Structures are given as structure tokens and as C-alpha cells.
Amino acid sequence: MGMLEGKNILVTGVLTEGSIAFHVARLCQEQGATVVLSGVGRSLKITQAMGRRLPVEAQVVELDVTNEEHVAALADRVREHVPHLDGVVHSIGFAPQSVMGGNFMSGEWPDVSTAVHISAYSLKALAAATAPLLTEGGSIVGLTFDGRYAWPVYDWMGVAKAAFEAVSRYVARDLGVKGIRCNVVSAGPIKTTAAKHIPGFDQMESIWSDRAPLGWDSSDPEPAAKAVTALLSDWFPATTGEMVHVDGGVHAMGQ
Structure with a gap:
């Protein structure tokens, strides 16, 4: 029996087979969800195609987290496929290139607000929309890139990730009374679709394995996906508001 046997999980952000979210979806199915x-x-059609590449074809609902009508209708759309949810994975992020790649000081509010809305506020929106479906003991897990530091080229996306991590703690506070957990996994640099749109991403990725005590393979999203899958399970019943690092140990090292 798998650790997620009988559970229903909503996974956002599946766009390619190389994404962390795709591997989370695969592992969840392999563990019985x-x-x-x-x-x-x-x-949307790309996500539907990815759903067909999973071990069991996954149904897809449309969700634009910046569209209030989509968010309001999410619970009903999910109920068309499953009666309730036991877990939700937030793998949504976007920032215009005008606010990354060394453009921190020149970043303007319209583009910054887009980054914060999609990459941070959306966690609150997703949590509020799915809370009525989540059972006691349910788990919300998000993906981040440690927002405690000012990373090269990450700029306003780094600010958005810091906000995202703060949002996760407030979601943990407000949904904890319902028995719902909220945690984030901070992965090291992975060559995902999102990473390809970060100008200068290779500056971070190229030195990571040298700094990681365990080494780091930026082409392998499975370690991060395994951490997300574990946090969705019942094996972390008293863990919430936490950021779990899956980065080869870089977060613990000095410069």
C-alpha cells in the first residue's frame, strides 16, 4: 500500500515531463493517489497532453489564478472528478523578464505586481478556493527557491518568493484550526521551463554542485518531487509552516 493510498491530490503547474510538478503527479499516482x-x-492543451503521459491519465481543470471567476469556480470544477481533496500542490510562478536578470532597480510596479500576484498571492487564492474540499489532515505544499537571500539575476522573482514563503506561514496559521497543513519545499536550481525564462539562470545553476555537500544534479527533479509527495502524506502530521530544503545542503553552507 502506498503512502497516499485513497487520497485525492490537485497538482498545478504541470507543463513538461521535466517539471517538478509532473514528477510529483507521477509519484502521487505511484503511491496510490x-x-x-x-x-x-x-x-491548457499541453497540460492535458502531460496528463496522458502519467501512469494513469489525469483529468485537467482550467485555472488561471489571476482570474477571480476561475478561482471561485475551482471547487466545483474539481468536484466533477473527485468528491474531495486530501492535498494541493502549488507549482505556479511567473515574472516578466523586465524584473529579472539584473533589472532589480529598474523594475516597475506593473511588472512587479504581476510577479507578486501570480507567484505569491496565488497561494492564498488557491488555498482559499480548495479549503472547502480539503479534509482534516489535508496538506498544501508549494515550491520555492529560498527567498531569504538576494540571488544573482533572480531579482523581483526572489522578492515574490519571499512573499510566497510568508504567505505559506499565514495559510498554515489560518487553516491549521481546520487540521490543514501548509509547507513549502525549497529546491535547488532545476532546469525547468520556468528556469529557462530566467535571464542568467546558468550563473546560479553552474556553481550549485560545487557548493552542495551532497552534490547537485540540476537535471533531476525527482528529489524535490519526493519531498513534496512525502509532505502530502500522513507522515508529517504535526509539520506546518515549514520550509524543507532539497538543495544538496547549499542552504546550510557559508560563502
């Missing part, structure tokens, strides 16, 4: 995916706009 029923998985529902969400997709958005022009990439």
Missing part, C-alpha cells in the same frame, strides 16, 4: 491537474490558457 488519484491526481487532478490544473492548466491555464494556451498551455
Whole structure:
């Protein structure tokens, strides 16, 4: 019996087989869960195609986290496929290139607000929309890139991730009374679709394995996916508001 046997999990952000979210969805199924995916706009068909590549074809609901009607309708859309949820994975992030790649001081509010809305506020929106579906003991897990530091080239996306991590703690506080946990996994640099859109990403990725005590393979999303899957399970019943690092140990090292 798998650690997620009989559970229903909503996974957002599946766009390629190389994404952390895709591997989370796969591992969840392998551990016994029923998985529902969400997709958005022009990439919806891509998510549907990825759903067919999973061990068991996953149903897809449309969700644009910046669209209030989509958010309000999410629970009903999910209920078309599963009666309730036991877990939700937030793997949503975007910032215009105008506010990354060394453009911190020149970043303007309209683009910054887009980054914060999609990459941080969306966790609150997703948590509020799915809370009525989540059973006691349910788990919300998000993906981040340690927002405690000012990383090269990450700029306003780093600020958005710091906000995202703060949002996760407040969600943990406010949903804890319902028995719902909220944690984030801070992965080291992975060559995902999102990473490819970060100008100068290779500056961070190229030195990571040298600094990681355990080494680091930026082409392997499975270690981070395993951590997310474990946090979705019942094996962390008293852990909430936490950031779990899956980065080869870089977070613990000095410069």
C-alpha cells in the first residue's frame, strides 16, 4: 500500500515531463493517489497532453489564478472528478523578464505586481478556493527557491518568493484550526521551463554542485518531487509552516 493510498491530490503547474510538478503527479499516482491537474490558457492543451503521459491519465481543470471567476469556480470544477481533496500542490510562478536578470532597480510596479500576484498571492487564492474540499489532515505544499537571500539575476522573482514563503506561514496559521497543513519545499536550481525564462539562470545553476555537500544534479527533479509527495502524506502530521530544503545542503553552507 502506498503512502497516499485513497487520497485525492490537485497538482498545478504541470507543463513538461521535466517539471517538478509532473514528477510529483507521477509519484502521487505511484503511491496510490488519484491526481487532478490544473492548466491555464494556451498551455491548457499541453497540460492535458502531460496528463496522458502519467501512469494513469489525469483529468485537467482550467485555472488561471489571476482570474477571480476561475478561482471561485475551482471547487466545483474539481468536484466533477473527485468528491474531495486530501492535498494541493502549488507549482505556479511567473515574472516578466523586465524584473529579472539584473533589472532589480529598474523594475516597475506593473511588472512587479504581476510577479507578486501570480507567484505569491496565488497561494492564498488557491488555498482559499480548495479549503472547502480539503479534509482534516489535508496538506498544501508549494515550491520555492529560498527567498531569504538576494540571488544573482533572480531579482523581483526572489522578492515574490519571499512573499510566497510568508504567505505559506499565514495559510498554515489560518487553516491549521481546520487540521490543514501548509509547507513549502525549497529546491535547488532545476532546469525547468520556468528556469529557462530566467535571464542568467546558468550563473546560479553552474556553481550549485560545487557548493552542495551532497552534490547537485540540476537535471533531476525527482528529489524535490519526493519531498513534496512525502509532505502530502500522513507522515508529517504535526509539520506546518515549514520550509524543507532539497538543495544538496547549499542552504546550510557559508560563502
